[in-house]
Amino acid sequence: xxxxxxxxxxxxxTLFSVVVLSFVNDQSTKRKDEQVNLALVAFDATxxxxxxxxxxxxxxEKTAEMTQLFSSDETIGEFVKQTDIVExxxxxxxxTIDNTEARDILDALQGNIQAWKNDSLIFLGAIQANAIPTxxxxxxxxxxxxxxxxxLSVVIRExxxxxIQMTSAAISRQYTIGLIIVLLLLSFVVIYAFRTKQSIGxxxxxxxxxxxxxxxxxxxxxxxxxxxxxxxxxxxxNADLKRFQLDLAxxxxxxxxxxxxxxxxxERSNDKLNEISRALNTMVAAAEQxxxxxxxxMRSFANxxxxxxxxxSFSGEFENLKRDVNTTGNKLEELVSEIKIATAHMTPMLxxxxxxxxxxxxxxxxxxxxxxxxxxxxxDLLKILDQNEDRTEICKQLSIETTNAASHGQSVxxxxxxxxxxxxxxxxxxxxxxxxxxxxxxxxxILSINASIEAARAGSAGRGFKTVAExxxxxxxxxxxxxxxxxKLIDASNVDxxxxxxxxxxxxxxxxxxRDEIQRVKDAIFEIANAGAEQSHHIKRVxxxxxxxxxxxxxxxxxxxxxETVVASLNEQASHLNKLVAFFSQANPKGISGSRAxxxxxxxxx
Amino acid sequence: xxxxxxxxxxxVLLWAGGLALAEERANxxxxxxxxxxxxxxxxxxxxxxxxxxxxxxxxRLSADQNMSCASCHNPSFGWETPVALAxxxxxxxxxxxxxxxxxxxxxxxxxxDGRASSLEEQAKGPxxxxxxxxxxxxxxxxxxxxxSQYGEWFDRLFPQDGLTExxxxxxxxxxxxxxVSGWSAFDRWIDGDANAISESAKRGFDxxxxxxxxxxxxxxxNFTDGQFHNIGLITDDMGRALADxxxxxxxxxxxxxxxxxxxxxxxxxxxxxxxxxxxVISHYxxxxxSSSANVPDPDPLELSAQDxxxxxxxxxxxxxxxxxxxxxxxxxx
Numbered sequence: 035x036x037x038x039x040x041x042x043x044x045x046x047x048t049l050f051s052v053v054v055l056s057f058v059n060d061q062s063t064k065r066k067d068e069q070v071n072l073a074l075v076a077f078d079a080t081x082x083x084x085x086x087x088x089x090x091x092x093x094x095e096k097t098a099e100m101t102q103l104f105s106s107d108e109t110i111g112e113f114v115k116q117t118d119i120v121e122x123x124x125x126x127x128x129x130t131i132d133n134t135e136a137r138d139i140l141d142a143l144q145g146n147i148q149a150w151k152n153d154s155l156i157f158l159g160a161i162q163a164n165a166i167p168t169x170x171x172x173x174x175x176x177x178x179x180x181x182x183x184x185x186l187s188v189v190i191r192e193x194x195x196x197x198i199q200m201t202s203a204a205i206s207r208q209y210t211i212g213l214i215i216v217l218l219l220l221s222f223v224v225i226y227a228f229r230t231k232q233s234i235g236x237x238x239x240x241x242x243x244x245x246x247x248x249x250x251x252x253x254x255x256x257x258x259x260x261x262x263x264x265x266x267x268x269x270x271x272n273a274d275l276k277r278f279q280l281d282l283a284x285x286x287x288x289x290x291x292x293x294x295x296x297x298x299x300x301e302r303s304n305d306k307l308n309e310i311s312r313a314l315n316t317m318v319a320a321a322e323q324x325x326x327x328x329x330x331x332m333r334s335f336a337n338x339x340x341x342x343x344x345x346x347s348f349s350g351e352f353e354n355l356k357r358d359v360n361t362t363g364n365k366l367e368e369l370v371s372e373i374k375i376a377t378a379h380m381t382p383m384l385x386x387x388x389x390x391x392x393x394x395x396x397x398x399x400x401x402x403x404x405x406x407x408x409x410x411x412x413x414d415l416l417k418i419l420d421q422n423e424d425r426t427e428i429c430k431q432l433s434i435e436t437t438n439a440a441s442h443g444q445s446v447x448x449x450x451x452x453x454x455x456x457x458x459x460x461x462x463x464x465x466x467x468x469x470x471x472x473x474x475x476x477x478x479x480i481l482s483i484n485a486s487i488e489a490a491r492a493g494s495a496g497r498g499f500k501t502v503a504e505x506x507x508x509x510x511x512x513x514x515x516x517x518x519x520x521x522k523l524i525d526a527s528n529v530d531x532x533x534x535x536x537x538x539x540x541x542x543x544x545x546x547x548x549r550d551e552i553q554r555v556k557d558a559i560f561e562i563a564n565a566g567a568e569q570s571h572h573i574k575r576v577x578x579x580x581x582x583x584x585x586x587x588x589x590x591x592x593x594x595x596x597x598e599t600v601v602a603s604l605n606e607q608a609s610h611l612n613k614l615v616a617f618f619s620q621a622n623p624k625g626i627s628g629s630r631a632x633x634x635x636x637x638x639x640x
Numbered sequence: 641x642x643x644x645x646x647x648x649x650x651x652v653l654l655w656a657g658g659l660a661l662a663e664e665r666a667n668x669x670x671x672x673x674x675x676x677x678x679x680x681x682x683x684x685x686x687x688x689x690x691x692x693x694x695x696x697x698x699x700r701l702s703a704d705q706n707m708s709c710a711s712c713h714n715p716s717f718g719w720e721t722p723v724a725l726a727x728x729x730x731x732x733x734x735x736x737x738x739x740x741x742x743x744x745x746x747x748x749x750x751x752x753d754g755r756a757s758s759l760e761e762q763a764k765g766p767x768x769x770x771x772x773x774x775x776x777x778x779x780x781x782x783x784x785x786x787x788s789q790y791g792e793w794f795d796r797l798f799p800q801d802g803l804t805e806x807x808x809x810x811x812x813x814x815x816x817x818x819x820v821s822g823w824s825a826f827d828r829w830i831d832g833d834a835n836a837i838s839e840s841a842k843r844g845f846d847x848x849x850x851x852x853x854x855x856x857x858x859x860x861x862n863f864t865d866g867q868f869h870n871i872g873l874i875t876d877d878m879g880r881a882l883a884d885x886x887x888x889x890x891x892x893x894x895x896x897x898x899x900x901x902x903x904x905x906x907x908x909x910x911x912x913x914x915x916x917x918x919x920v921i922s923h924y925x926x927x928x929x930s931s932s933a934n935v936p937d938p939d940p941l942e943l944s945a946q947d948x949x950x951x952x953x954x955x956x957x958x959x960x961x962x963x964x965x966x967x968x969x970x971x972x973x
Contacts, residue, residue, distance in 0.1 A: 100690040100815070101968045103793055109686070159685045165675035166684045170823045 044223045055212040066201040073194035076130045080187040083123035090116035110160045136189045143182040150175035278307045294322035324352040340367045370618040377612045388601045395594040402587045412577040419570040426563040433556035440549035447542035458531040461524045468517040475513035482506035672861045676745045692815025694968045702729050702773035712738040715965040718904035724912030728771040737912035743862050745817040752894045752910045755883040759813035777805035789971035821900035822960030837957040844954025863899035903956045
């Protein structure tokens, strides 16, 4: 905590407690005043209540005496005025009273007043009733009120006295507590001041001890003066330190920029600073040496001499640096010799590889040409197959059409048979008609014979008639002949019809056979078509395989030519590498095993 | 010796029983009413009562203006006059003693013979009676009309008809109903104050309700049954028998008077023939209560001299302790 805080805190605590105490005290005093005021208000209220009751009673007495005639309104008005005062006082009392006993008395008083008021109003004629109170009743009522209010004021006075006593006791208690708090605070402040002085003294002692002095050196007991002495000493030490800091800053800055030649002055008055300077100087010198030697070795590496090494001895990280540089040299030497051997082996192999690749290239070209011609032949074959397919399709169509024609012919033959049979039916009918005609001819003949007989009987009168009968006979004969002819004709026709039917039936059977044959032809054509489609599918697959082969061959050709280029460039690179490796001179150019042995021996020695 | 003890014990028991009986009766019968009843047709008004009081004390209600109601019903003498027979305005004695007007609010019959059934009706009698105040009511109305304040007040209190005979009687009756005997020592004793009356008075009360048989007619707090009785007085007055149509059954019957303030109301009886309470008690010792005139009581009271003293002490305890009847300020002519 700051000195400020240490001083302000107790002061604030004191101030706060004083404020609190005075506040509490003030409140208590106010409370006491309130109690007294309450008591006064209650007393006022009881007094005014009593006075009002008495005044009202006077009004009542005046009326009861019946010596003068007063206006009813005036008397009642005066009375009510007083009872209003009484009721106001009651309200005041009920507001101010807070103890149970007084409250009970007040309630009883209210009852008394109510009874008194009610009877009085009846007596004054303000309330109409069929019975009025006697004067004794009125005075008893008034007496009850007075007694009760007297009781009330006694109780109120007692309550208030008790309250005031309690408040006074509380105030004196508060004073005692306040006094104790103030004493406690005072002792706290004294202890606090003592402790603060002690802790400041201890701090000063610690500082002077730190500065290499003893506390007894101070001429004064004032801690502030002691602190000032300490500060002046610290100030002179600080000036030395500042100079050292500047020196150190310049050396460190130079080192930071790569200049390690600068050194700190080690001839100061402060021994500690001199020690630090010397140690720093040693460090900078060591760093300078390792860096210069490492750079020398690196420089010779750059010039191609891998035999150079760091030789001085160092300690710690500097020694690690030396070892790493030397190991790097050894590793580089080893690497260079191994590369040289590898390139020497590589050159003849590369030449062989070059020859192989050129041969491969020529063969690949020839293969590609062969594949190309095969592919063309396949294309032609495919075209022919396509044509075949078309033709088969045409055959299919033709066979279908032919089948249809055969079916049609068959149905036509059926129709012809039916027609011929109908003609045969008609011939039968004609035969029956000719039969009928023949019958007519027969009857006509008989008729004509009868007519000739009758004409003969008539003699000469029937000569004309005989002629007619003759004519009739002639006609009958002719008719008979005609019908005979017709029958003959019909018989011949019937024979023809039977023959026609037979021939047509033959035709129909033939047509059925034709259709079946054509169906078989159609099936064969379908099979051919399917076989053709399958063939063409296979051939197409062969063709696509051929084109794949073609593409692969092309890729091979490209690869072969690329290989050729790569082998050529490898050759070139190998000869370049030979040239480069030749740049490094080695301490041990004979081989790998020797340099390895060197590394191992170094490791063992490390 | 044993007989004596037994007798003593019996006496003690009797005394204790009597005491208990007395207290019981006291509580039930003799407590005073706190309220004065008023009839429906004559409601109470303090102003009307005050006016009635003025009229009661106003001699202008008598023919020669030499007499008021209060002349015979004097508050100083228990609302009576201390003479045997009341004396009228013409200084001629009447036939009867003036009866008290105390506690008439509870009464149903008025006059000694009960010929009036309301106070209003009763009030009319003495005013108009030639031997008494002798002023016919129309005359009274005329006279009072001359008094401006009376006119004014009647107009105010009876706004319908103002100053009339009826209203004069109503006002007087209203006032009379407010006249109630005040609290006496006996009342305080009844209310529980054991020391309010003397031991003698207490014994007298026991005789009054016990062996004296007084309470048979003088019942209740007002000590009257309100009925009419023949108590064997030697008199020519036929009493209640004359009240209306002559009725021989009611011969010599008079209204039982209240005993309140009785010590102030001598002489006693309807014609004031007995000068003091002692002579009243002695009358009952001789004549009893139910004999006809001039016939001695077949069952007379047997009271010792102490009993008589005790009875008188008791009767005196019925006198009110505080009398305050200020006279009204009468309006000037």
